[in-house]
Amino acid sequence: MGLVVQKYGGSSVADAEGIKRVAKRIVEAKKNGNQVVVVVSAMGDTTDELIDLAGQVSPMPAGREFDMLLTAGERISMALLAMAIKNLGHEAQSFTGSQAGVITDSVHNKARIIDVTPGRIRESLDKGNIAIVAGFQGVSADKKDITTLGRGGSDTTAVALAAALDAEVCEIYTDVDGVFTADPRVVKKAKKIDWISFEDMLELAASGSKVLLHRCVEYARRYNIPIHVRSSFSGLQGTWVSSEPIGDKKVEQAIISGVAHDTSEAKITVVGVPDKPGEAAAIFRAIADAAINIDMVVQNVSAASTGLTDISFTLPKTEGRKAIDALEKSRSGIGFDSLRYDDQIGKISLVGAGMKTNPGVTASFFEALSDAGVNIELISTSEIRISVVTRKDDVPEAVRAVHTAFGLDSDTDEAVVYGGTGR
Amino acid sequence: MGLVVQKYGGSSVADAEGIKRVAKRIVEAKKNGNQVVVVVSAMGDTTDELIDLAGQVSPMPAGREFDMLLTAGERISMALLAMAIKNLGHEAQSFTGSQAGVITDSVHNKARIIDVTPGRIRESLDKGNIAIVAGFQGVSADKKDITTLGRGGSDTTAVALAAALDAEVCEIYTDVDGVFTADPRVVKKAKKIDWISFEDMLELAASGSKVLLHRCVEYARRYNIPIHVRSSFSGLQGTWVSSEPIGDKKVEQAIISGVAHDTSEAKITVVGVPDKPGEAAAIFRAIADAAINIDMVVQNVSAASTGLTDISFTLPKTEGRKAIDALEKSRSGIGFDSLRYDDQIGKISLVGAGMKTNPGVTASFFEALSDAGVNIELISTSEIRISVVTRKDDVPEAVRAVHTAFGLDSDTDEAVVYGGTGR
Structure with missing residues (x-):
């Protein structure tokens, strides 16, 4: 008998009908002879x-209490889901993150899982129950306070439980049929990917693909837990994410896995930086001290006449204000002329392990953008990814052009989006 | 420094405004030099x-999961309340029933508190925090499952915590100014009671007064915790419930504390019961086996000619169907002619310890009813209470007549009802 962990996002359990539909699907997995653990997000909105x-009672809700508040959401959905399953004649028990043994650090609102001790889940499964677990939440090891895992936390809960329970697969149910070669809302001819390696999926997630978050894929890779991303609305096979193709999925790794884009970043340019050792370090020390993660960095060639250079970097728009403040505060120490802030940028990334051994991918990528009349502002590359920054308005056209140029277009408009986006 | 437990019902925290109002009141108590523990119900509806x-996902929601679901309500209100208090510049921490050490038996949906181990609350108070505790919920001693305490459970949580923490007082905040000599919605001239003994309050609660539930008063009496029932909307002194009048409240015990009424009961008459030993026992054994609590019982004088008698009793309307079924099933064993079910009855009760030593109270009570043209169907008495059953439609008139006859009327229409009714 196999053990399956299934995760359902908020859009899959948005209302009573959704909960009943999901309950049926869970019962089917159980009837197929599996032990089933279900991780569920809060309902819809x-x-x-x-x-x-x-926000109505406090302009700056505090960490501990904010987590206590938010975790009420999964408590509701998991209890309702257990009831709906019982109503279909199967035994189900719901467990909070704490009851399920999801142990985290004490960083409220974005805690990290440090251990999973699923004794109560195992016990419940052994009695023949279906176990329902609240996603997105845990309990802190030291203070025994309720914590939440931050954005995409339910996916991480599912993968972490799958690892701790030695599950055969972690099924992530969402409102799309799987991972696509590009965002189907931008590229109508985007194709569903049948299988993708952990590495390529990590690059896609880091480049703006929203289906799976980086952290969850990282966790799955570390414990080698195959993920099956699929729709809770259709009955179709979705996308397998694993180290090697699974079972009869003898798919050869594609040269290019897909095209991702991201319009959530901004660009800061530090103008007139003295071109001498230690300057860049001073800038990024100031940024790091403010706990801001940056993405791409480019330094212009210094103008010989002035001995000054410009340094540009990208970062999440939400961190823009903080970064500017941090730099202004260190201005005298660093010594620069001015700061420029630009939130009208977009990033397009091409991801595929095949590009390591296929020369010419970079050239074809730039040609496709050039043919589409898209100007490139920054470039960054890894072994299996090329990213460029362009004007934000150019992003849709650029993504479509690159998708077509690399032969990723489907013959039909196959992508379907079923609902909103879960947590 | 004193320790005060305050309890706020659902109507007091129905929305963000209510939560902010309550937060201010709590901070005031803290500023007055008290350690403050707050028990809160779920918001409004x-x-x-x-x-x-x-009900939408399952026609018969199961006990364990139903409790898991309902306890999400207090989780939301307590977290928001803690945030609102922090926003006023004071430290607050919220605790679930389980975290607060409210240990119960395993009877889901109506668990009983068997122990309170408030170590975390004490610790939080000692750090100078205000502790917010979810009412209505606990954790079962044996299975560590989440339980709820049933109707009025938050009041019981408050009194139990007050006892465990050796509080000076348990303040129950509600949407009326206190306990009145009659239901202000029926008797405009009802007076607020300044002080009432546990015993009289117990009789009022058992007779239909809704302000405090029997179970909560019982708990307070057992541990001798003074209760102060007051409004969270007005700043007025409310009603003190305690063994002896407190502080400057040197009030002499009134002869009559108040008039209570109850229209939630039905009457079952078992017609044509053989008048021989064991018959009544057989009837009430059948009822008890169905786990139904009955209230008043009356047996008619047997008609000598037939050797048959009728037995009537009252019970909650909600148990009517179950009681009829139980009696029908035991019909052959008991031997009776027929059953009559009547849900158009009402009960009026006069409560006061003074009636023990004041002869004539019963006579005056019956005279008042007779003057008001109200027919009496059943009578039952205790040392400090007389109750009668009448037609349901006669109840308001009967309550007013008795209230006036015993000199309870206020000179003004003073009673104010501020909102709905909390849990």
């Missing part, structure tokens, strides 16, 4: 409503 | 909405 309520 | 959701 519940989390947003709770955040809104918090 | 939250519980009803959750029950409705449960």
Whole structure:
């Protein structure tokens, strides 16, 4: 008998109908002879409503209490899901993150899982129950306070439980049929990917693909847990993410896995930096001290006449204000002329392990952008990814051009998006 | 420094405004030099909405999961309340029933508190925090499952915590100014009671007064915790419930504390019962085996000619169907002619320790009812209470007549009801 972990996002359990539909699917997995553990997010907009309520009573909700508040969301969905399953004649028990043994550090609102001790889950499974677990939440090791895992936390809960329970697969149910070669909302002819390696999936996630978050894929790779991303609305096979193709999925690794884009970043240019050792270090020390993660970095060639150079980097728009403040504060120490802030940028990335051994991928990529009339502002590359920054308005056209140029277009418009986006 | 436990019902924290108002009141108590523990119910209609959701996914929601679901309600209100207090510049921490050490038996949906181990609350208070505790919920001693305490459970949580923490007082905040000599919705001239003994309060609660539930008063009496029932909307002194009048409240015990009424009961008459030993026992054994609590019982004088008698008793309307079924099933064993079911009855009760030593109270009570043209169907008495059953439609008139006859009327229409009714 196999053990399957299934995760359902908020859009899959948005209302009573959704919960009943999901319950049927879970019972089917159980009937197929599996032990089933289900990780569930809060229903539809519940989390947003709770955040809104918090904003009404306090302009800056505090970490510990904010987590206590938000975790009410999964408590509701998991209890309802257990009831719906019982109503289909199968035994189910729901467990909070704490009850399920999801142990985290004490960083409220974005805690990290440090251990999973699923004794109660194992016990419940051994009694023949289906176990329902609240996603996105845990309990801190030292203070025994309730914590939340931050954005995409339910996916991480699912993978972590799958690892701790030695599951055969972690099925991530969402509102799309799987991982596509590009965002189907931008590229109508995007194709579903049948299998993708952990490495390529990590690069896609880092480059703006929203289906799976980086952290969750990283966790799955570390413990070698195959992920099956699929729709809770259709019954179709989705995308397998694993180290090697699984079972009859003898798919050869494609040269290019897909095209990702990201319009959530901004660019800061530090103008007139003295071109001498230690300057760049001073800039990025100031940024790092403010706990801001940056993405791409480019330094212009210094103008010989002035001995000054410009340094540009990208970062999440949400961190823009903080970064500017941090740099202004260190201005005298660093010594630069001015700062330029630009939030009208977009990033397009081409991902594929095949590019390591296929020369010419970079050239074809730039040619496709050039043919589409898209100007490139920054470039960054890894072994299996090329990313460029362009004007934000150019992003859709650029993504479509690159998708076509690398032969990724499907013969039909196959991509379907079923609902909103879960947590 | 004193320790005060305050409890706020659902109507007091129905929305963000309510939560902020309550937060201010809590901070005031803290500023007055008290250690403050707050027990809070779910916001307004939250519980009803959750029950409705449960009904949509399952016609008969199961105990364990139903409790898991409902306890999300207090989780939301307590977290928001803690945030609102922090926003006023004071430290607050919220605790679930389980975290607060509210240990119960395993009877889901109506668990009983068997122990309170408030170590974390004490610790939080000692750090100078205000502790916010979820009402209505606990954790089962044996299975570590989440339980709920049933109707009025938050009041019981508050009194139990007050006892465990050796509090000076348990303040129950509600949407009325206190306990009145009659239901202010029926008797405009009802007076607020300044002080009432545990015993009289117990009789009022058992007779239909809704302000405090029997179970909560019982708990307070056992541990001798003074209760102060007051409004969270007005700043007025409310009603003190305690063994002896407190502080400057040197109030002499009134002869009559108040008039309570109850229209939630039905009457079953078992017609044509053989008048021989063991018959009544057989009837009430059948009822008890169905786990139904009955209230008043009356047996008619047997008609000598037939050797048959009738036995009537009252019980909650909600148990009517079950009681009829139980009696029908035991019909052959008991031997009776027929059953009559009547849900158009009402009960009026006069409560006061003074009636023990004041002869004539019973006579005056019956005279008042007779003057008001109200027919009496059943009578039952205790040392400090007289109750009668009448037609349901006669109840308001009967309550007013008795209230006036015993000199309880206020000179003004003073009673104010501020909102709905909390849990």
